Amino acid sequence: MKTARVSTLPSSASPGAFYAAAPKIYPREINGRFTRLRKAAVVVLLGLFYGLAWLNWNGHQALLFDLPARKFHIFGLTLWPQDFLYLALLLIIAALSLFFFTALAGRLWCGYACPQTVWTELFVWIEQWTEGQRLQRMKLDRAPWTASKLLRKGSKHLLWLALALFTGFTFVGYFMPIRSLGAQIAMLSLGPWPSFWIFLYAFATYGNAGFLREQVCKYMCPYARFQSAMFDADTLVISYDEKRGEPRGARRRGSAARSLGLGDCIDCTMCVQACPTGIDIRHGLQYECIACGACIDACDDVMDKMGTARGLIRYTTEHALHGERTRIVRTRLVVYAALISTALGALGFLLLTRVPLILDVIRDRNALYREVHGARIENAYTLKMINLDDGPHRYRLTADGMPGLQLIAPAGEISLPPGSVNTLAARLEAPGEIAGGVHHIVLTLAAIDGSGVVVHENTRFIGPTP
Amino acid sequence: MPSVRGLDVALVLWPSFLAACGASLLFFAAVDPALLRDAGPRLFAGLEREAGYALGFLFFWAVGAVASAISVYLIRTARAPPADRAPDEPR
Numbered sequence: 001m002k003t004a005r006v007s008t009l010p011s012s013a014s015p016g017a018f019y020a021a022a023p024k025i026y027p028r029e030i031n032g033r034f035t036r037l038r039k040a041a042v043v044v045l046l047g048l049f050y051g052l053a054w055l056n057w058n059g060h061q062a063l064l065f066d067l068p069a070r071k072f073h074i075f076g077l078t079l080w081p082q083d084f085l086y087l088a089l090l091l092i093i094a095a096l097s098l099f100f101f102t103a104l105a106g107r108l109w110c111g112y113a114c115p116q117t118v119w120t121e122l123f124v125w126i127e128q129w130t131e132g133q134r135l136q137r138m139k140l141d142r143a144p145w146t147a148s149k150l151l152r153k154g155s156k157h158l159l160w161l162a163l164a165l166f167t168g169f170t171f172v173g174y175f176m177p178i179r180s181l182g183a184q185i186a187m188l189s190l191g192p193w194p195s196f197w198i199f200l201y202a203f204a205t206y207g208n209a210g211f212l213r214e215q216v217c218k219y220m221c222p223y224a225r226f227q228s229a230m231f232d233a234d235t236l237v238i239s240y241d242e243k244r245g246e247p248r249g250a251r252r253r254g255s256a257a258r259s260l261g262l263g264d265c266i267d268c269t270m271c272v273q274a275c276p277t278g279i280d281i282r283h284g285l286q287y288e289c290i291a292c293g294a295c296i297d298a299c300d301d302v303m304d305k306m307g308t309a310r311g312l313i314r315y316t317t318e319h320a321l322h323g324e325r326t327r328i329v330r331t332r333l334v335v336y337a338a339l340i341s342t343a344l345g346a347l348g349f350l351l352l353t354r355v356p357l358i359l360d361v362i363r364d365r366n367a368l369y370r371e372v373h374g375a376r377i378e379n380a381y382t383l384k385m386i387n388l389d390d391g392p393h394r395y396r397l398t399a400d401g402m403p404g405l406q407l408i409a410p411a412g413e414i415s416l417p418p419g420s421v422n423t424l425a426a427r428l429e430a431p432g433e434i435a436g437g438v439h440h441i442v443l444t445l446a447a448i449d450g451s452g453v454v455v456h457e458n459t460r461f462i463g464p465t466p
Numbered sequence: 467m468p469s470v471r472g473l474d475v476a477l478v479l480w481p482s483f484l485a486a487c488g489a490s491l492l493f494f495a496a497v498d499p500a501l502l503r504d505a506g507p508r509l510f511a512g513l514e515r516e517a518g519y520a521l522g523f524l525f526f527w528a529v530g531a532v533a534s535a536i537s538v539y540l541i542r543t544a545r546a547p548p549a550d551r552a553p554d555e556p557r
Contacts (some may be wrong), residue, residue, distance in 0.1 A: 193516040
């Protein structure tokens with residue numbers, strides 16, 4: 001890991017800070033480009049989370065990881081536990097994408113998309129609404145308990161709890177049908193396990209977004225510690241322009257900074273007050289920085305007021321800061337992109353060639369063969385068929401692989417409702433004079449409703465040793 | 467905000483939680499809890515599928531938590547200071 005560039009030690013001056021009680025952080029509310037972007041991300045992502053659970057598709061919930069039924073519905077696609085490979089590939093693609101975007105533009109995930117960030121943002125909105133702005137919140141926390149404080153704090157926690165419980169309900173609604181889950185709650189007939197999961201997720205949301213907040217990123221998140229391994233000198237990071245800002249110091253508006261021997265930083269500490277993790281970006285890149293851009297917005301605002309150019313704190317690269325050229329296309333990114341494309345290609349190929357039908361053939365264990373009708377040999381099998389598709393299908397079974405082989409049962413067509421398992425006894429016959437020994441044969445189950453679904457299964461036909 | 471004790475609790479419960487999520491995913495992708503009920507030892511008789519998932523997850527979490535707790539305990543009670551601790555810092 002490149003610990004030289006991004007320190008993984010606590011940034012505070014005292015090495016014991018890791019064990020000391022850290023002060024509560026009251027992030028200052030700000031406005032600007034990146035704040036608007038983050039708010040948009042919160043609305044879109046939480047909108048998807050709370051909304052998608054209610055979307056139906058072909059008569060069933062569009063996105064349902066139905067654990068009680070052990071079936072995953074993803075829009076038109078139904079995946080079974082046998083299809084675990086797809087899920088594994090999806091997870092690999094997600095991880096590689098995270099690496100790719102981190103190498104390209106730093107901690108985009110942390111700043112805009114991580115559930116911790118997104119729900120914290122939502123909880124902070126509620127906090128601002130009930131307790132007021134930063135200074136009001138600080139004052140309220142110091143103030144003695146009065147009816148007004150009780151009302152403000154109480155309503156905040158009530159809203160938080162309601163939101164957390166609804167979040168837990170929605171979360172569980174992705175693992176069992178959300179409409180029946182809602183009906184069970186309405187009738188107070190919810191089983192113990194769904195209730196347990198709802199309360200666990202609600203508790204985690206309430207605790208993580210309400211209380212732990214930046215501490216999850218600072219003390220609990222493994223990604224925060226190893227993301228620097230994806231960084232290089234061409235990665236977009238949020239950085240304070242030290243050359244332009246220093247020496248920092250207060251000055252009158254409109255005064256010529258350079259003639260006073262000062263840089264552009266007026267040391268107003270707005271960037272520190274705005275920071276949700278409570279760091280000072282002017283100390284350089286730190287692993288606590290979740291790259292939310294709040295300090296950029298705060299500083300741009302101040303620069304506007306001072307009449308100086310924006311960008312004292314900005315998205316830039318280490319190369320750009322040192323006046324060198326930034327290369328966007330570089331080996332690291334090309335390798336990540338190639339790996340993502342390969343995994344996507346594999347996933348696409350597997351999905352396109354996936355046959356939504358399983359045929360298992362088990363030979364009869366009691367007898368190798370039976371002599372019937374005088375000179376004919378019969379073999380018996382047990383067939384297990386699973387229709388993995390979303391709709392019903394009709395199939396016909398055929399047997400090939402040796403001359404004179406005849407399918408006795410099941411002779412007619414076989415109907416399977418969607419997602420159903422059927423176990424059938426099958427019998428094959430062959431003339432005695434050609435049936436001696438072991439023959440390798442193929443059973444084929446093919447849809448006769450024009451859907452083109454077909455599977456082949458190899459098995460053996462055994463006759464008396466010649 | 468985290469005190470030493472609070473941090474220790476987080477260091478025990480959190481990594482084991484992540485490990486339990488992964489373990490449950492892998493285990494239950496291959497094993498249907500209903501199979502434990504139908505074909506497993508008597509211990510699992512009457513086990514509902516939903517209960518199976520939850521108990522499996524809690525079991526993995528508990529095992530992970532024990533491992534984490536031993537790790538934290540060993541680090542906290544070590545005589546030699548870890549390399550990144552300042553020599554003059556009180557223990």
